Amino acid sequence: xxxxxxxxxxxxxxxxxxxxxxxPRTKILATTVLVVVVFLVRDFRGLGVFAAxxxxxxxxxxxxxxxxxxxxxxxxFLLLLTLVLQVFFGGSSGGTVLWRLGPFAATREGLxxxxxxxxxxxxxxxxxxxxxxxxxxxxxxxxxxxLLNPFRxxxxxxxxxxxxxxxxxxFIPTLVEETEKIMKAQMARGADLDTGGPLRxxxxxxxxxxxxxxxxxxxxxxxxxxxxxxxxxxxxxxTRMKQLRYRAxxxxxxxxxxxxxxxxxxxxxx
Amino acid sequence: MSDPVVVCEGLTHVYLRGTxxxxxxxxxxxxxxxxxxxxxxxxxxxxxxxxxxxxxNGLLRPTEGxxxxxxxxxxxxxxxxxxxxxxxxxxxxxxxxxxxxxxxxDDVAFGPRNLGLDPEEVQERVRESLQWVGLDPDRxxxxxxxxxxxxxxxxxxxxxxxxxxxxVLVLDEPTAGLDPEGRREILSRVRELHRKARLTVVLISxxxxxxxxxxxxxxxxxxxxxxxxxPVREAFAQADxxxxxxxxxxxxxxxxxxxKAAGLxxxxxxxxxxxxxxxxxxxxxxxxxWSSSEA
Ligand SMILES: Nc1ncnc2c1ncn2[C@@H]1O[C@H](COP(=O)(O)OP(=O)(O)OP(=O)(O)O)[C@@H](O)[C@H]1O
Ligand SMILES: [Mg+2]
Numbered sequence: 164x165x166x167x168x169x170x171x172x173x174x175x176x177x178x179x180x181x182x183x184x185x186x187p188r189t190k191i192l193a194t195t196v197l198v199v200v201v202f203l204v205r206d207f208r209g210l211g212v213f214a215a216x217x218x219x220x221x222x223x224x225x226x227x228x229x230x231x232x233x234x235x236x237x238x239x240f241l242l243l244l245t246l247v248l249q250v251f252f253g254g255s256s257g258g259t260v261l262w263r264l265g266p267f268a269a270t271r272e273g274l275x276x277x278x279x280x281x282x283x284x285x286x287x288x289x290x291x292x293x294x295x296x297x298x299x300x301x302x303x304x305x306x307x308x309x310l311l312n313p314f315r316x317x318x319x320x321x322x323x324x325x326x327x328x329x330x331x332x333x334f335i336p337t338l339v340e341e342t343e344k345i346m347k348a349q350m351a352r353g354a355d356l357d358t359g360g361p362l363r364x365x366x367x368x369x370x371x372x373x374x375x376x377x378x379x380x381x382x383x384x385x386x387x388x389x390x391x392x393x394x395x396x397x398x399x400x401x402t403r404m405k406q407l408r409y410r411a412x413x414x415x416x417x418x419x420x421x422x423x424x425x426x427x428x429x430x431x432x433x
Numbered sequence: 434m435s436d437p438v439v440v441c442e443g444l445t446h447v448y449l450r451g452t453x454x455x456x457x458x459x460x461x462x463x464x465x466x467x468x469x470x471x472x473x474x475x476x477x478x479x480x481x482x483x484x485x486x487x488x489x490n491g492l493l494r495p496t497e498g499x500x501x502x503x504x505x506x507x508x509x510x511x512x513x514x515x516x517x518x519x520x521x522x523x524x525x526x527x528x529x530x531x532x533x534x535x536x537x538x539d540d541v542a543f544g545p546r547n548l549g550l551d552p553e554e555v556q557e558r559v560r561e562s563l564q565w566v567g568l569d570p571d572r573x574x575x576x577x578x579x580x581x582x583x584x585x586x587x588x589x590x591x592x593x594x595x596x597x598x599x600x601v602l603v604l605d606e607p608t609a610g611l612d613p614e615g616r617r618e619i620l621s622r623v624r625e626l627h628r629k630a631r632l633t634v635v636l637i638s639x640x641x642x643x644x645x646x647x648x649x650x651x652x653x654x655x656x657x658x659x660x661x662x663x664p665v666r667e668a669f670a671q672a673d674x675x676x677x678x679x680x681x682x683x684x685x686x687x688x689x690x691x692x693k694a695a696g697l698x699x700x701x702x703x704x705x706x707x708x709x710x711x712x713x714x715x716x717x718x719x720x721x722x723w724s725s726s727e728a
Binding site for chain 1: 451452453487490492515518519522523525528530531532533543544547548579593594597
């Protein structure tokens with residue numbers, strides 16, 4: 164039952180680390196740069212440097228390493244599948260054959276390619292989860308809004324997007340909790356959620372989904388009323404309690420990330 | 434009366450173990466629920482009450498310690514758990530949020546149908562359960578549960594648990610968020626189930642008045658440990674201890690405590706308004722006699 168809670172993507176881990184104290188805009192931009200870099204890397208040496216940098220960032224953020232890796236748990240199957248597919252089909256047809264499985268041949272080139280792609284996915288997930296581990300949803304949304312603001316003139320509803328994101332992030336844990344509670348309540352009435360064929364299992368979801376939707380709509384209604392009651396009319400002319408401000412540390416962090424990226428991309432060329 | 438139905442031994446529960454959000458909800462709880470009793474489970478917010486009762490039917494597994502129901506140890510993941518869920522009916526906080534069927538009848542029938550009973554048996558159980566909670570099966574059966582009032586919805590949810598024909602009924606704050614009329618209705622139904630249907634009842638409540646009125650024994654949890662386990666009169670006589678952890682005593686008992694503080698020689702182990710009236714009359718009459726013989 165606590166399975167649902169082991170979903171760590173998008174979970175904030177409150178700490179007082181230097182990474183937490185950075186301006187959210189810095190962190191969003193840095194993460195974007197890292198994501199681009201992880202796709203540009205061409206060799207293992209670059210990935211190694213990237214991994215070392217990421218490990219240092221995780222250590223600095225005071226998020227327990229085991230917890231940072233937990234984000235991989237829901238996608239382990241995807242990782243495994245990627246690896247297997249690459250091992251068999253990744254190398255070009257003329258590679259060194261390691262072993263055969265019926266008509267399929269696993270090649271050395273395929274294995275190397277598979278490990279590379281899997282490592283890249285792992286680094287991708289860990290870098291993006293570091294952003295959510297160290298940035299509270301409110302900060303994240305504020306940062307997004309400010310970054311998108313210049314595009315308002317092009318019709319990007321920056322404030323609305325940010326508000327939607329804040330609300331969604333805010334309610335994920337609530338919905339998880341609610342789901343857990345409803346599941347327990349139906350199990351207490353003898354509901355059997357994990358036996359039987361696919362059709363039976365799909366039917367077994369009805370007693371969980373119906374109450375979940377009912378409560379999600381109720382919450383949405385209550386929230387809308389509460390927001391209107393406090394005079395919410397969208398983003399126009401809204402002021403904030405916490406002003407975002409770039410500080411010296413943001414400059415430094417930006418330089419470090421750019422430096423590390425250059426090192427990652429350049430390390431392969433020597 | 435005295436054989437145990439639910440036994441917990443050294444029960445410890447840690448949520449989200451091994452994460453930064455780890456929290457210890459129960460530490461080493463020993464508890465026995467006896468057959469036929471009505472046990473009040475009280476404690477400040479976050480003291481572990483809801484966590485504790487979810488071990489009674491195998492919804493949570495102990496981090497450490499053991500739980501027996503009806504002499505059989507609960508081991509989650511075995512077929513036995515289904516048997517246990519039938520014996521221990523658990524009603525969660527705000528149970529009306531779990532209603533999902535198109536009609537009240539179908540919703541109450543959800544449990545019995547899961548047990549694989551034949552339609553006549555299901556029908557009979559649904560009618561009986563609705564009657565126990567004071568809802569006319571013919572009038573309410575075909576209605577949508579979402580068209581009912583809050584108190585009625587809650588009674589439907591209770592009927593849904595009763596339809597499993599449990600031996601032990603665990604109610605997690607069954608009166609939270611109801612108006613006084615709704616509270617009285619639910620409580621008198623619970624009392625009836627306890628007295629007439631001979632159900633063992635575990636009542637979690639923040640209202641000491643309700644506990645005093647219904648329960649024979651009180652277990653107080655505090656920070657995941659058993660703080661006090663005593664017959665209801667003894668428990669509420671220890672007002673200072675209860676108040677030290679932010680709990681209170683029944684309002685009626687409070688009146689006596691104040692009278693005593695003001696110098697009247699009253700006994701403070703009275704719980705209901707009627708008892709308190711008698712006690713005051715007794716003391717006043719005693720006083721009169723005493724002062725007239727003096728004169
Ligand atoms: N699913 C969960 N995951 C993590 N922690 C939890 C979970 N459920 C409860 N807790 C924590 O366990 C502790 C005990 O919670 P529990 O719900 O058992 O308390 P309670 O006595 O029922 O409180 P209340 O009177 O508010 O209902 C609390 O500190 C709570 O934060
Ligand atoms: Mg509770």
